[in-house]
Amino acid sequence: MRSRTVAAVAPWVRTRLRTAPGTACALALLVALTAFLAALFPRGVEAYETAGLRHDIRSAAARSSVLEVTGPPPGLEKPQSAREKQMRADSLTSSYRGMLERLPEPVRADTAESSYGVRTTVAVAVDDPWLARPTRGLPPKFRMAAQAELDRHATLRAGRLPVAREAVTSQTAQVEAAVTAQTAESLRIKVGSVLHVPGQTRGPLAVRITGIVEPLRPHGGYWSTEPLLRTPALEAEPGGDPLERYWLAALLLPPDAAPVLLGVKGEPEYYWRIAPDPGRLTASDADPLKDRIASLSGGPGLLSLRAAAGTNAAFRTDLETVLGSYASMRSAITPVVAVAAFGIGAVVAVVLAMAGGLVAARRRAELGLLRSRGGSLRGIGGRLFAETAVVAVPAAALGLLAARLAVPDGRLLPSLAGAAAVALPACAALPVRAVVLHRRPQAYGGRDDLVEFRPSRRRTVAELTLLVLAVGAVTALRRRGTGSGSTDFLVSSAPVLVGLIAALLLVRLYPLPLRWASRAAGRLRGAVGFLSLARAGRSSATGTLPLLAVLVALTTASFGGSVLAGVSGARERAALLTTGADARVTAPATSLGLPAGAIEAVRDAEGVREVAPVHFADRVSLPNGDRDPAEAKGVRLVGVDPGAYARLTERTGLGALRAGELACAKRCAGPLPAVASPAVAARLGSGPRRIESPAGDVTVRVVAVRDITPAVPSGDFLLVDSAGLSRAPATELLVTGSSVDGARLRAAVHAAGRDIAVTLRTEVRAAFVDSPMQEGAERIYGAAIAAGAGYAVLALLLSVLGAAPERATLLARLRTMGLTPRQGRQLLGLEALPQALPAAVGGSLVGWATIVLLAPGVDLARLALAAAPGFAVVDGAPLRADPWSLGLPAAGVIVLAGAVAAAQAWWAGRRGSVHELKAGDAR
Secondary structure: OOOOOOOOOOOHHHHHHHHOHHHHHHHHHHHHHHHHHHHHHHHHHHHHHHHHHHHHHHHOOHHHHOEEEEEOOOOOOOOHHHHHHHOOHHHHHHHHHHHHHHOOOOOOEOOOOOEEEEEEOOOEEOOOOOOOOOOOOOOOEEEEEEEOOHHHHEEEEEEOOOOOOOOOOOOOOEEEEEEEHHHHHHHOOOOOOEEEEOEOOOOOEEEEEEEEEEEOOOOOHHHHOOHHHOOOEEEEOOOOOOOOEEEEEEEEOOHHHHHHHHHEOOOEEEEEEEOEOHHHOOHHHHHHHHHHHHHHHHOHHHHHHHHHHOOOOEEEOOHHHHHHHHHHHHHHHHHHHHHHHHHHHHHHHHHHHHHHHHHHHHOHHHHHHHHHOOOOHHHHHHHHHHHHHHHHHHHHHHHHHHHHHHOOOOOHHHHHHHHHHHHHHHHHHHHHHHHHHOOOOOOOOOOOEOOOOOOOHHHHHHHHHHHHHHHHHHHHHHHHOOOOOOOOHHHHOHHHHHHHHHHHHHHHHOHHHHHHHHHHHHOOOOOHHHHHHHHHHOOEHHHHHHHHHHHHHHHHHHHHHHHHHHHHHHHHHHHHHHHOOOEEEEOOOOOOOOOOOHHHHHHOOOOOOEEEEEEEEEEEOOOOOOOOHHHOOOEEEEEEOHHHHHHHHHHHOOOOOOHHHHOOOOOOOOOEEEEEOHHHHHHHOOOOEEEOOOOOOEEEEEEEEOOOEOOEOOOOEEEEEHHHOOOOOOOEEEEEOOOOOHHHHHHHHHHHOOOOEEEEHHHHHHHOOOOHHHHHHHHHHHHHHHHHHHHHHHHHHHHHHHHHHHHHHHHHHHHHOOOOHHHHHHHHHHHHHHHHHHHHHHHHHHHHHHHHHHHHHOEOHHHHOOOOOHHHHOOOOEOOOOHHHHHHHHHHHHHHHHHHHHHHHHHHHHHOHHHHOOOOOOO
């Protein structure tokens, strides 16, 4: 019989997994969760960047985002029949399809909103007497467009769609057309109306209106690229009286009627307007898309389009401006988000190192025995690496899979790199720690007291290196800022490096207060205080890792919380600058003031506390004196009620002033007291000056200077008492109230006048967060802070687990000596306090110092106010320390440490002393 070879020993990995399944499961859970977060982070960033790119293209005006190809009609050197044939619908459709095939990736067309056809580029006056004339009998002007697929983008309100019943030429006497409902209503056009368009080389062209249409998607690219097709406009002659206006509108011809435009005035051209389709674009397509647009504008791409559209075709788009704005926002947001990534990454690294150190400490006797019986460092390290890899690698793969399921869209490589960055240190933490711990024979029972520990020279060199890196990072961030346009790892790691240096410094100084406190506690009558401090001092020097993790986490949380608070504060201030109050009620531009009853209606609205009437007189010329005439530009003269306006400035904090500074004395017999902006005050001086304005001619004297005032959020102003103006009806109302209801306020205002505008500060505030990139960055930043805090808590729990057996045995022994349960809880609580208190206080101080150091290089304006008007960011959005972000995490650390100590004391009391005190136990 053939003998079988029997293994002498069981496989190492299988034996270890069977021996300690709980430890393996805990490690797998930790690695899976961490790998999930590491793989999810790049996918989340790419997801909000992709959503931001698509949003920016979709929300851009159609005229800005469309890819427009235009060309002149065929030249006169060609036969007239050939010219007319080239302008017919079949020829234009063939060219349109050829251009779609030639679009380079990733440029894609949204055919549902694209359009093409022939149009006149110059508006022609039509002098039919029945057409509407707004002022002085100026006849309306029309442009004509033979745009394809009108039936797919409009519905009939009356009549039928126009058609070309026979072959249309440049000499055709009559064609059919349609107009939109807005055009028909404004110009008094009906079905059956005939317009006579002047001819170029022939008599007038009769255009019969056969249908009135309503756009299906009026704000889509088909109608909005050239809004005149949809909505008529009131225009003034260039260089003429701006009050003398005429209607400018469009006539919609059938596509096959385009050749008739060769015979009328208007300089026809054919066009293809290709609306971009952002539905399949990703963030990685932004740069290639910009390159392809540049190629289409004046490179190989343009030559390719001309092969389909004609050699004289021209290309125009403003899509590169949209892409530039997107790139600018992304470059401003990415470095700020990277700060959170580096912060949580540092905490995670410490936690993984602690997990490996905890297992190595628990297995110290086992590994020491293997080492004493001839086990090599390479062999022990290899076996431990394999043992850990069997658990960590599948767990990391599971975390990667979960991240892909959570965010399906995104590139695989960054997520794979993130999961690998977790799996590798998770596999290496235990073997590295074990090899370092057992590289030399150790005497059994040797102590590694924190108080007696002296750092080695290598550690000192490493700490000095980190100090140099931290100084360099802070200096670079203060000089270059976070808006440099790319993610600089050194700059983004500045808060983490500052926290790390502070943690290392605290670890070096930590033994000193413990020594002093132990000496003082030794003189006290009770033994609990002395025992707790002695226990804290005898903890292992490696027990400072939780302190390091907590300090870095607190620094990151303080910095991140201040970032989010700064973003929120910048938006609140921008909204306040926009409205000047909780709400702003504005009279129509064409009126002389608010209608009678509007002020009382606003005062009676629910939630309104007070109303401050304001009168505006724009472009008021100031006395120039001997100054340069170029400086004699107009300013805004603002008339206010001094009492109500002074209370408004006090509530808003914008240029606070007292009512007595503005009120005119003795019924305004002397010069009007005025509050001016710095530039206006410098021009007027301190003496009385005569001002001519639509509100009345007055003499003013500047009595105070303010940089800003609620009525005028930006620009120069001159603020006076409205009682001193002869014609100063209220043109705006500044409304304050704790709970102003927008719907009810609008209902009350519109009852007095339908065209009165109402602007709420809360609505303006909400409008500043309309970009998916902003919202996504804030969500990721908040999630990173929460994850960092969670890992800091885990670090505390791991430190408790590491010393849990020893503490339980100590409590059992002390209970045999008369220690009460209450004293046991006090002992564990006071033992945890020397570590938790320095971490909490140090974390708050380091967080504050980090913010102060880095604030000059961090401007949150792009993250906070990407949707704000220009004046809303005049003072920027600097980073400031947030007290809640500094205090709450620190208090949470102390509370958590106390709760963990109390829970451990309760659990040790349940198990009893007999279970802990075993014969031969060396703990």
